[in-house]
Amino acid sequence: MSRFGDATAVERIGDGRYRAELDGGFGFAQALNGGYLMAVLGRAAVEASSHAHPVSTATSFLRVAKPGPAEIVVERRKSGRTAEMARLTLVQDDAPVVDALITTATLDPDTEPVxxxxxPVPALPPVESCLGMDGGPKDPGDRGFADRVDMRFDPSTMGWLDGRPSGRLEARAWFRLHCGYEPDAYAMALAVDALPPVALNLDAKGWSPTVELTWHLRAVPAPGWLAVLGSGRLSAGGWFDEEVEVWDSTGRLVAQSRQLARTGRA
Amino acid sequence: MSRFGDATAVERIGDGRYRAELDGGFGFAQALNGGYLMAVLGRAAVEASSHAHPVSTATSFLRVAKPGPAEIVVERRKSGRTAEMARLTLVQDDAPVVDALITTATLDPDTEPVxxxxxPVPALPPVESCLGMDGGPKDPGDRGFADRVDMRFDPSTMGWLDGRPSGRLEARAWFRLHCGYEPDAYAMALAVDALPPVALNLDAKGWSPTVELTWHLRAVPAPGWLAVLGSGRLSAGGWFDEEVEVWDSTGRLVAQSRQLARTGRA
Incomplete structure (x- = not known):
């Protein structure tokens, strides 16, 4: 197994109950990444289903998840030939941390789009023209999420790093996992929440907590780099939206998401 | 009260329990409109909250809702100064019909966007250049949803009516309620699911059941016509996405949604 595979594994401990060991390596300081939590929830949903893929995942982020043990409760709500629907909760210390509605179905990897x-334009520049995260002096310790994912950022969306935000809700990057885990549904859950908040290109500072994120798996992704294209439509009253499209190495749209988040304040 | 106000009213019958009388006038044949059900759920969420607006609503459509009595169960999951989160279910005949995750908050109507x-382009033509639904011979009976909403469709997105679909996932229309109910959060829930399925402009036929729909209220809408702009990114393997933006009469983006639906077959 790879680190991401291990970190998202779930073990059945009862009827509709699963246990996971949340890996602090998929976080920033003590806050675990929302995409990582969605990947864990997706695995539990598929384990509890007769279908192979989490095609639709809506999540409400209630509290910050911590590294260590967690329980996932899965309530099956509708079973059908084409799709199954479930309600899930990730629980830590007897409190709900993430609520989710997940629809599972089985996508055919050979389906051609209708x-x-x-x-979206502007396009993401080639990988070799993008910025890695290891250009500066390295932190000697584990940087958490930044050491799990290999992301190469479109320089035109990274001006906020040195005080020149682009003035638009946007962020774009190439994405793969450092551990060699190839793209699948669970890696897509990570990819749709991996970009720095698009609001950093407006006036936002610091962490932008996600309130709600819904993402859909649209195709079974091919191996290789993923293009992760983030944009937003509106920042107002302390709220902004972030849309992410993920395109695989064969040029196929494989995932799409929208999140509603609070604008960070320094 | 107006018809829409009456049709979406909820009555508290216990701790976290509300009753509604679902109005068959907001449906097609015996299937009630999903936006109407989201409006009812939104009212219950706000009734159970200390906040004024349903800012984020994620819904999983499990079964077809029927006219008549329904119960809404609201479980409060997180209470905060800025936002509250709840898990809701609309129940009929002791079975869950719609599951939802709703975040409530209080938007300031005077907030200026950052x-x-x-x-989106192409723009919606002026109301007077668009197509109403009463151009042909009138059905003598109540046409349900079509008699509740006054929609004026962009002719370039209605070619599917006479066998000339545009070949893109798209639908655009002006929207208001016939009963005179002015735009608010609950009317937005209706507006984001009011368009004919965008997939009718590809090869889809007939009804396209929504599997999941998430919508966000981004501003308090002004009175008057709403521009409802629908598009999609991908149709593949019997699934398509539909994004809707709602802009109010002052030119403000007031709501945005995405749904994942099954492609209809005749």
Whole structure:
């Protein structure tokens, strides 16, 4: 197994009850990444289902999840030939941490799209023209999430790093896992919440807590780099939206998400 | 009260329990509109909250809702100064019909946006250049949903009506309620699920059941017509996405949604 595979594993401990050991390596300081939590929830949903893929995942982030043991409660709500629907909760210390509604179905990897829209513009520059996260002096310790994912950022969306935000809700990067785990549904859950908040390119500072994030798996992704394209439509009253599209190495739209988040304050 | 106000009213019958009388006028045949059900759920969420607006609503559509009595169960999951989160279920005949995760908060109607993206192109033509639903011979009976909402459709997105679909996932219309109910959060829930399925402009036929729909209230809407702009990114393997933006009469982005639906078959 790879680190991401191990970190998202779930063990059945009863009827609709699963246990996971949350890996602090998928967080920033003590706060675990929301995409990582969605991957764990997705595994529990599929374990409890007769279908192979979490095609739709809506999550409400109630509290900060901590490294260590967690329980996932899965309530099956509708079983059908095409899709099954469940209500899930990730629980720590007897308190709900993340609520989710997950629909599972089985996608055929050989399906050809009936119709796909164009990739958003501007396009993501080639990997070799993008910025890695290890350009500066290295932190000698484990940097958590930044050491799990290999992301190469579109320089035009990273001006906020040195005080020149682009003035638009945007962030774009190439994405893969350092541990060699190839793209699948669970890696997609991570990818849709991996970018720095798009609001950093406006006036936001620091951490932008996600309130709600819904993502859909649209195709079984191919191995290789993923293009992760983030944008937003509105920042107002301390709230902003962030939309992410994930395109795989064969040029297929494989995942799409929207989150509603609070604007960070320094 | 107006018809829409009456139709979405909820009555508290216990701790976290509300009753509604679902109005068959907000449906097609015996299937009630999903936006109408989200409006009812939103009212129950706000009734159970100390906040004024349903800012984020994620819904999983389990079964078809029928006209008549329904119960809404609200479980409060997180209470905060800025936002409260709840898990809701609309129940009929002792079975869950719609599951929802709703975050409530209080939006200030006087907030000016920090930044807003451009309206999608192509733009919606003026109301007088759009198509009403009463151009043809009138059905003598009540047409349900079509008699509740006054929608004026962009002709370029209605070619599917006479066998000339545009070949893109799209639908656009002006929207208001016939009963005179002015735009608010609950009318927004209706607006984001009011368009004919965008997949009708590809090869889809007939009803396209919504599996999951998440929508966000981004501002308190002004009175008057709403521009309801629908598009999608991908149709593949019997699944398509539909994004809707709602812009109010002052040119403000007031709601945004995405749904994942099954492609209809005749």
């Amino acid at each position: 119709w796909t829209g164009e990739q | 930044w807003t993206g451009e309206q």
